[in-house]
Amino acid sequence: MSEEKINDADGLNERHNARMARKKEVVDKKIEAAKRNAGVVVITCGNGKGKSSSAFGMAARALGHGMKVGVVQFIKGAIATGEENFFRRFPDEISFHVMGEGYTWETQNRERDVANAEKAWQRAQVLLADPAVGLVVLDELNIALKYKYLDVQQVIADLQARPEMQHVVITGRGVPPELIAVADTVTEMQPIKHAFANGIAAQQGVEW
Amino acid sequence: MSEEKINDADGLNERHNARMARKKEVVDKKIEAAKRNAGVVVITCGNGKGKSSSAFGMAARALGHGMKVGVVQFIKGAIATGEENFFRRFPDEISFHVMGEGYTWETQNRERDVANAEKAWQRAQVLLADPAVGLVVLDELNIALKYKYLDVQQVIADLQARPEMQHVVITGRGVPPELIAVADTVTEMQPIKHAFANGIAAQQGVEW
Numbered sequence: 001m002s003e004e005k006i007n008d009a010d011g012l013n014e015r016h017n018a019r020m021a022r023k024k025e026v027v028d029k030k031i032e033a034a035k036r037n038a039g040v041v042v043i044t045c046g047n048g049k050g051k052s053s054s055a056f057g058m059a060a061r062a063l064g065h066g067m068k069v070g071v072v073q074f075i076k077g078a079i080a081t082g083e084e085n086f087f088r089r090f091p092d093e094i095s096f097h098v099m100g101e102g103y104t105w106e107t108q109n110r111e112r113d114v115a116n117a118e119k120a121w122q123r124a125q126v127l128l129a130d131p132a133v134g135l136v137v138l139d140e141l142n143i144a145l146k147y148k149y150l151d152v153q154q155v156i157a158d159l160q161a162r163p164e165m166q167h168v169v170i171t172g173r174g175v176p177p178e179l180i181a182v183a184d185t186v187t188e189m190q191p192i193k194h195a196f197a198n199g200i201a202a203q204q205g206v207e208w
Numbered sequence: 209m210s211e212e213k214i215n216d217a218d219g220l221n222e223r224h225n226a227r228m229a230r231k232k233e234v235v236d237k238k239i240e241a242a243k244r245n246a247g248v249v250v251i252t253c254g255n256g257k258g259k260s261s262s263a264f265g266m267a268a269r270a271l272g273h274g275m276k277v278g279v280v281q282f283i284k285g286a287i288a289t290g291e292e293n294f295f296r297r298f299p300d301e302i303s304f305h306v307m308g309e310g311y312t313w314e315t316q317n318r319e320r321d322v323a324n325a326e327k328a329w330q331r332a333q334v335l336l337a338d339p340a341v342g343l344v345v346l347d348e349l350n351i352a353l354k355y356k357y358l359d360v361q362q363v364i365a366d367l368q369a370r371p372e373m374q375h376v377v378i379t380g381r382g383v384p385p386e387l388i389a390v391a392d393t394v395t396e397m398q399p400i401k402h403a404f405a406n407g408i409a410a411q412q413g414v415e416w
Binding site for chain 1: 292
């Protein structure tokens with residue numbers, strides 16, 4: 001297939017190269033306008049696949065740059081996940097706190113869910129007060145906020161008091177608008193299709 | 209804040225627990241209907257943040273389950289990323305192939321982009337033929353397809369001939385509809401807001 005593509009009889013390559021040169025001007029201007037460094041709050045929300053996995057990809061990135069990482073999982077906890085197994089290998093670089101007891105429809109016990117969420121938030125507060133931690137992952141925090149297990153104003157106050165260069169990633173469905181308002185980057189994961197609807201179970205290494 | 213929440217004067221906890229019991233019935237029925245195990249093709253696309261990081265989170269998950277992982281990066285390559293630094297630590301568990309030379313508007317050379325994409329696809333073909341590899345990450349493949357650096361029908365044929373239990377994650381903007389049609393799970397990352405638009409540069413450990 002290579003020769004057909006490289007043959008430029010119709011000027012495709014030339015037009016592409018000119019378009020990319022114009023695109024570079026636009027991109028360079030945008031980069032020039034965004035030069036400030038700061039700790040950011042990133043939120044991944046929505047019903048699609050990829051919210052927690054995106055947060056754990058950022059954890060891998062941060063570790064690759066020599067940053068220290070802290071993880072608190074607010075809901076998960078009933079089964080050992082791949083991410084937990086893997087990141088627990090590096091206890092000097094990443095602290096991993098699994099504070100939930102499973103999905104809200106499995107526990108069916110709001111009082112215990114609230115007590116667990118509050119313990120998890122205390123753990124998060126320690127990470128959010130530590131300037132040595134470069135990235136804090138608060139996995140499924142949005143769910144704890146959605147069910148009002150935690151007070152969103154308390155959460156926002158603690159986020160805003162964190163060290164200036166510390167990044168935070170918050171995941172989960174049901175993010176409250178007050179949290180979106182104070183975040184820097186918010187992505188909604190929209191499901192276009194999902195294997196589950198087609199009879200395929202949650203696969204290890206993909207969903208957990 | 210704990211006492212107010214646990215005080216159930218208004219029946220909040222009781223109503224919550226009953227709602228979760230009903231939700232469990234619905235969820236359990238869905239799980240019962242989705243019991244098949246199979247290798248899945250996952251696509252992350254759209255303009256929002258989280259496409260590649262989600263793929264690398266799945267890589268961490270797979271490693272945590274003792275699976276072998278292969279990564280081909282089709283576009284990135286101009287700068288060393290956190291994910292590359294990190295995952296290169298485990299050469300026996302994950303093979304990491306950075307085959308690009310940077311963004312299309314940086315290279316401005318379609319012939320070289322095509323040649324690089326074809327070399328990268330050859331590397332992908334080796335991984336897609338190896339039943340010992342449990343997860344293959346094809347990072348930014350969608351961009352190579354969008355610019356027609358590669359033939360989408362060839363890509364689909366190789367994906368469909370892969371080992372039955374192998375999972376594949378494909379990332380990037382501009383996914384062609386033919387690829388969506390053969391994928392199992394597709395998520396569109398929609399940007400709700402982005403720090404970049406607010407003057408903050410791409411942050412290490414978050415965007416790279």
